[in-house]
Amino acid sequence: MIRIARVEPGSIAADLDLPAGLAVLEINGRPIRDSLDLLFHQAEPSLQVLAERPSGERLLLEIEKPTDEPLGIIPEPDKIRRCTNACPFCFVKGNPRKDKLRAPLYVKDDDYRLSFMHGHYITLTNLRSEDWDRIFEQRLSPLYVSVHATEPEIRLAMLKNPRSANINQDLDRLADGGILVHAQVVLCPDLNDGDHLTRTIENLYDRREAIRSLSIVPVGLTAWNAAPGGRTLEPAECRAALAAADAIRERALAERGQGWCYAADELYLQAGLAPPGTAYFDDQDLESNGVGAISSLTDRVAGRLEDLGPLDGCRVVAVTGASMGPTLAGLADRIARRTGADVSAVAVENTLYGPMVTTAGLLPGADHAKALREGGGFDVALFSGQALNDDDLFLDDMSLSELRAEFPGRRVEPSHDFVDVLSGL
Structure with missing residues (x-):
């Protein structure tokens, strides 16, 4: 019930x-x-x-x-199906100690229902026979699957779960049942990169229509799960992965009319390259999983500049994570030229997860508050709406109302693309 x-x-x-x-x-x-x-x-x-x-x-x-x-x-919320894997790069394991964050953030979900309804990536390792039956009966397609590697021994080394080695049989089973898959590879150095990545790409591409897309995302480590010796990708490793993605994209564009394989913006940034723009991602909606977010924001702002009226003298500050900083600084200049406002961008280092976590959506409330206190005067402060949950709480349980209370008489607003707030001023 x-x-x-x-x-x-x-x-x-x-x-x-x-x-x-x-x-x-x-x-x-x-x-x-x-x-x-x-x-x-x-x-x-x-x-x-x-x-x-x-x-x-x-x-x-x-x-x-x-x-x-x-x-x-x-x-009321469903009971979540928990993850049974032991991935060393698990982001939930990268959370700080449990008194730092609210309890739901420590739940390792691997729930096929959330995959269908909300695009969460799952590993397929905890499915029971009745779950498989339900997937086919209710036509739960597409599903989002963290494949990581199609070589059984490599996937087993990553997930530490004997069931994980059956990935090819699981993908075959979904295909036979008419269930489409958006696949994901979290790219980890010395684990599933290099030739292993090439083989995974080719194996998934050969499955044709059954694999709707493949996203390649660089591993993200925090100060809490990097300690056992994990590391992030070097620029040369990122460029090698991009070359592998580009090779299959060229083939997919010729044979299927779409790129099919999509490297995350973060992979470009870590390679020292500019993100590719939204045309690269075709019509795939993968932004909620960190694929194309920077490119999408750039295009949204460019497409809505005409919605902005004069804001002469208005002091606007935009708070963001380190990875979005350079992009947002450029967008701030464009908004300033359009409106006459004084617009600045502040890139913030994450004190909760550590400097390796650079996305705006994972910045705690305390970091937003500190950035605004130290950033000088402002009339309007903007930040990514993804930093809040549905109850307007940041990751560290600071509420939006608490943040606003620190800056009386000034506007502090979550935003989707910054223009959404500024166009209403």
Whole structure:
């Protein structure tokens, strides 16, 4: 069953006055095990919903609605399927000690439901027979799979899980069931790079339509998981990986009309090269997994500059991570020329995870506050909205309201592309 946390205003569930705490047991006689079942079974136009109040009283709701219109039920969070691997490069293992961050950040998820619904990458190593059956029954396609290597012994060395060596059989099984895959390689020096990367690329490409895309992302280590001896890629290693990606892209563009293989912006930056621009990524939406984020931001700002009016004399500061710093400095200059505002970018070193973690979305609230205190006067401060969760909390549990309280009389705003806030001033 699922239990209602709240309902969407104006939805069918709101019209029915369904209360928080009400359990949804069945829809059209089918058990509702979790939010995925709710998503899957509520699509029908004619529904019989069996529900139960906390008192134990049951009620049967008969609902007629347009096909695919959701009920508007927001369920309590599902129990997450945990990861059973022991990857030395695991980012969850790279979190600081547990009193530094909120508890959910220490959950190693490897949940196929989150892969389908939200694009989380999974390894396929914890699937039971009933999970495979459900994937095919509910057509959970595409799935996002952390392949890392198709050579069984290399993948086993990376994931430390005997089940991980079955990656080729698992990919075959998904393909036979008509499930598409967006594949990912987290590139680790001395593990799955060099010739191993080339073989993985070729193996995945030879699977043709079953592998919808391949993303190559450089390993990200923190001050907490680099200690056992791990290291990040050297510039020459990044350039070698880009050469391997470019080789298969040339072939894919000729044979399929799309690049198919996409190197993350961070791989370009670590190679000492400029990110490639959004055209490189075709129509693939992989930004939430760190692929194309810098290129996408650049294009969004360029495409929306005309939305900006005069802001003469307005002092704007944009806080970001080290990797976005040079790009954002250039965008700040363009915004300043367009608006007449005094626009500056501040690239911040991450004190929570260490200097090797350079993305804006992983900056804690304390680092934002310190940067704004030391950055001089401003009228408007902007930062990446990805640094906040749905409850407007930073990774270190500082709230947006707490950050704003440090700077009374001035605007401190999360932003998607900076123009979204500035165009409303």
